[in-house]
Amino acid sequence: MRRSYGESGLSEVEAASDPIVQFSIWLKEAAANPIVVEANAMVLSTIDSSGPSSRTVLLKDVTQAGFSFFTNYQSNKGQAIAFNPRVSLLFPWYAMERQIIIRGRATKLSREESDDYFATRPWGSQIGAWASEQSHDLESREHLQNRFDEFAALYPEGSSVPTPPHWGGYLVTPSSVEFWQGRYSRLHDRLIYTTSPDGWHLSRLHP
Ligand SMILES: Cc1cc2nc3c(=O)[nH]c(=O)nc-3n(C[C@H](O)[C@H](O)[C@H](O)COP(=O)(O)O)c2cc1C
Numbered sequence: 001m002r003r004s005y006g007e008s009g010l011s012e013v014e015a016a017s018d019p020i021v022q023f024s025i026w027l028k029e030a031a032a033n034p035i036v037v038e039a040n041a042m043v044l045s046t047i048d049s050s051g052p053s054s055r056t057v058l059l060k061d062v063t064q065a066g067f068s069f070f071t072n073y074q075s076n077k078g079q080a081i082a083f084n085p086r087v088s089l090l091f092p093w094y095a096m097e098r099q100i101i102i103r104g105r106a107t108k109l110s111r112e113e114s115d116d117y118f119a120t121r122p123w124g125s126q127i128g129a130w131a132s133e134q135s136h137d138l139e140s141r142e143h144l145q146n147r148f149d150e151f152a153a154l155y156p157e158g159s160s161v162p163t164p165p166h167w168g169g170y171l172v173t174p175s176s177v178e179f180w181q182g183r184y185s186r187l188h189d190r191l192i193y194t195t196s197p198d199g200w201h202l203s204r205l206h207p
Pocket residue numbers: 038041053054055056057058059069070071072075076077078134135
């Protein structure tokens with residue numbers, strides 16, 4: 001499993017002064033790289049009363065306001081965010097010897113923003129969002145299929161499917177963003193941006 005990492009690093013001189021700009025550069029490179037699968041997949045970690053938990057979600061947008069994704073508000077992650085809005089997002093681009101870790105605070109997107117995105121989803125995904133009581137016990141696959149069929153009959157293909165009230169987006173407003181680039185002899189580059197009263201502060205961490 002041991003492998004050596006590359007020569008090309010990430011220096012303070014070449015890093016953008018704004019982490020969202022630097023993130024967008026790396027996301028574009030990952031998305032253009034054929035050996036990176038699902039470049040916009042990120043591991044969301046949350047904390048609830050029983051401890052931490054992690055799962056993958058898809059980044060749907062990144063702006064100066066932060067990073068957004070969509071899910072079921074009554075899922076385990078939705079309940080954890082209600083308990084503690086502090087979360088982390090991790091992009092594992094192993095094929096490029098890169099990792100980005102974001103820490104921040106999650107807040108719900110507005111109903112209009114969630115409606116706008118929901119309307120762009122394929123009909124099957126829209127019905128699936130109604131049918132799935134995400135993270136809750138499911139007695140059988142058949143039960144899920146029956147729920148799907150019921151909602152499909154209620155909102156037939158071609159009709160306008162409303163956004164389920166329990167479904168929508170979150171925006172993660174970052175407080176720190178760390179860029180990791182693998183380097184030779186385990187002398188990896190780790191540049192971390194943290195928020196300060198004067199804006200973003202860039203510093204380097206021991207690998
Ligand atoms: C590649 C990938 C992408 C996923 N994207 C999402 C997503 O955008 N939203 C979502 O709710 N679940 C997504 N999932 C499923 C979650 O990982 C998870 O199983 C689900 O959200 C329930 O998590 P929870 O019980 O911790 O709330 C994705 C899974 C994978 C493997």
